[in-house]
Amino acid sequence: MIVEGTVIKLGDRIDTDLIIPAKYLKYTDHQYLAQHVLEPVDPEFSKKASKGVIVVAGKLFGMGSSREQAAIALKAAGVKMILAESFARIFFRNAINNGLPVMVCPNISNVVREGDYVSADLSSGEILIPERGITVRCKELPDIVIRIVDAGGLIEYLRKLGR
């Protein structure tokens, strides 16, 4: 599975309270959540992401609470994939479960720049930046995870199996 898009960069420790503040957790409507994603970091983020973007971030992306709305909001806003130096365990699972590809990429913040166009191969873990002729290695995703992501999330995947 290949995912392509333009990069928006975020820093280290983007916590779940930043991704979607607690006051929005009483709803699960995807569009509502998308409107408020990363509001405290950049009120314009939702607008910027709407064209379909790839987020590149530093350490411990998604640390903090278990709120699944964090993954839902990012995906619904237009984030196609997140490449980070490390993820918090719960967020990583939530992203996969919602069909949002996530890969662990050591040192990626130092290599990829804001606005780069990247092409990521989930099974090999290879990230290409064609314009600059650069390749970055990430930790590849196991087949089962790719199948879940490809189906659009765990629920959709289980539905497919059930049929």
Place this chain on the structure above:
Amino acid sequence: MYNGQTLTEKILSNASGRAVSPNDIVEVAVDLIGFHDLTGFHVIEIIENLSSGTPLNPEKLVIAFDHLVPPPDIRSAEIQRFVRDFAGKIKVLNFHDIGDGILHQILLERYVMPGYLVVGADSHTSTAGALGAFAQGMGATDVAATIITGRTWVSVPQPFKVVLRGSLKEWVTGKDVALEILKVFKADYFNGMSIEFYVENPSSFPMDYRATVANMGIEFNADSVLFIPDEETTNFLRVERGYEYRGKFLPDDNAEYVDEYTLELSKVDLLIAAPYSVDNVKSIRDVEGMEVDTVFIGSCTNGRLSDLEIAAKIMKGRKIRSRCVVIPASRKVFNKALELGYIQILVNAGCMVTFSTCGPCIGGHFGVAGPGEVVLSTSNRNFKGRMGSPDSKTYLSGPSVAAASAVLGRMAEPGDMP
């Protein structure tokens, strides 16, 4: 030679039916599943979307309302009604409506056993590790799937051992130990690891303190935190539940850990975490004199009896200068604190004491921080905007610093009081 197993490996081997090693991804049977009102409605939406008619496992399920208690608005009441109806429909016996307590405290008081595998739709499910359970918070989808199948998957973490040696100084508690560990290792270090705490002198580190440390296991970003069961664990189960536990979940003598760290408890000082990160740990001296607008004593981190006892000792016969909200973590804690006179002391000192709710901890209600305000809280997170306005500042501490600061109206230790 046979490599011994850590407690983490023992529990995961037992739950998966095969001998596991770190980095294995295994399917496990789950002993207890918990959720609360705010994540619960999401879990139920997913269950209903997925499983019309699929048998559920109501006997393993514990539901406790805590985040929206009592409902601060119509939507919250609606959410609770939705969850309450679901609990009734699938006959959840272990259902705790508003006022019983915070989910993690209720799990600890009533349900968790050493060696259990616990999954909850809340990150602080890690608290159950205080009793020697393998406990992980998960998102709504994972929890919904676990409720339907009774199973989930986990990645077996790298085991790390922490030895707690000696005894703590006066006024220093489990919170300071958690902050000390964050000061030394920072919030990144334990990602992907399971921390097993071995307490050399079990009574020197009581269950309340263990619960605080395990609670903050998620702030260490550990996969799980487990206190190796000992006499303190057995005593707790006897006194709280009248249950005689004959422990079988212990690490082998030759268990292998990736590393080990010994903490001399007598060397731990009173500490605080400054905004906006839990591992931004400082001495009280570094913020000496800073005015504190509001103090919050409560949450699943530090709303237990020992916390209220410490606050009452410090506030006895005194008046507070900061505003102060005190919230016991459960009805049981509230009742005991009433019996022992702590509540009266806190009320006389000028605190506002209320029934169990998460309230201020997530900037929900019962004291939301305004722009520019300084909050000193005994809870577990000080992310930007966590307790209200993104322009407020939250400092975290244990109960003695919180109470002394409330009395003096500024950041202080008990020793600073006249």
